[in-house]
């Protein structure tokens with residue numbers, strides 16, 4: 001008979017209990033992860049607009065995936081609305097990595113999300129939540145450094161990021177959405193229907209119906225624009241809806257403050273005094289601050305025209321409040337167009353050509369475009385914080401090698417008004433020739 005010492009017995013019993021615990025845990029984990037779609041792409045990568053139209057708007061929702069139009073109720077006859085709705089809400093709040101819990105909790109949901117990811121992935125070929133989402137909640141607290149670092153990274157690449165908990169009142173954002181939709185319906189819808197792009201597209205569709213081959217329309221955008229800025233004559237505000245002016249002005253003042261806060265962060269991130277970029281853009285006066293309310297109405301042939309053709313923005317820093325349901329904004333990142341996915345109450349930020357110049361190329365303004373859609377009328381409200389037309393823009397001397405401003409290795413020094421004259425003619429072209437045109441005639445440089 002084998003005799004075991006006391007310590008061996010303790011060791012053996014510990015080993016046995018550990019193995020038992022391990023087997024039980026393995027069983028639990030495998031059981032909870034028994035979702036047959038677990039290997040599919042992460043549902044956080046599904047555009048929120050698709051989730052929203054299927055699961056929140058209800059059974060009758062028709063939605064477009066690639067070329068097809070499908071009715072949600074036929075695709076997903078017996079899913080649990082509440083679980084998905086909760087998921088959408090959590091995503092809207094910018095929380096991520098929640099889908100795993102959801103999948104574990106609810107097999108039906110798991111099935112749905114699995115199907116959906118399969119479907120949307122195979123039919124739209126998009127889709128990564130590739131634009132950084134930055135939570136500003138504790139920017140004035142302990143996490144300041146970490147948040148600033150995220151902003152620095154977002155400015156470097158891809159030059160676009162989204163902010164949540166940015167301090168702009170959600171109720172105000174809801175009101176902006178409402179008054180813009182009303183203003184479009186009251187004042188703009190008819191004129192859009194009579195506009196050049198609509199006529200050009202109708203002509204192309206008619207020509208095609210007669211058997212002709214038609215080209216894409218490359219010199220127009222499928223966009224309705226209403227501009228607001230400080231120099232605005234009071235008469236140019238629409239009288240309806242009544243609270244349009246007041247709402248947009250309140251929105252603009254909150255966006256302006258947020259932009260200046262970001263510019264301070266950006267200056268410090270670049271190693272400059274915190275007021276550097278603000279002062280550079282003010283040019284001894286004040287910056288130009290414009291807001292553009294755009295609609296991209298339903299487009300019968302999104303394959304023939306763009307919402308806005310690819311371009312980089314001329315100015316400094318751009319803050320965008322975009323539709324939380326209808327997608328369309330894409331950014332060129334490493335040669336690939338990626339979606340800036342709608343995220344409710346977020347503010348999208350991107351850097352323009354002037355920040356590229358001031359940062360001496362550290363923050364390159366990113367190419368972006370808008371794709372129109374067949375069914376949605378996308379709203380976007382973009383606010384442009386630009387230099388004054390009288391400001392002289394140049395690379396910050398601290399960021400130029402050898403501190404020689406305007407040498408050939410740095411960005412040129414020029415009047416912003418001059419840049420805008422060139423930009424207005426070359427907006428949809430490469431930006432390097434624009435900077436080139438700002439050099440004095442005897443300075444030639446190849447980019």
Ligand SMILES: O=C(O)CCC(=O)C(=O)O
Pocket residue numbers: 292294308313320322329368370380382
């Ligand atoms: O509509 C948008 O989301 C962006 C518009 C834009 O890129 C622009 O106006 O320059």
Ligand SMILES: [Fe+2]
Pocket residue numbers: 311312313368
């Ligand atoms: Fe733009």
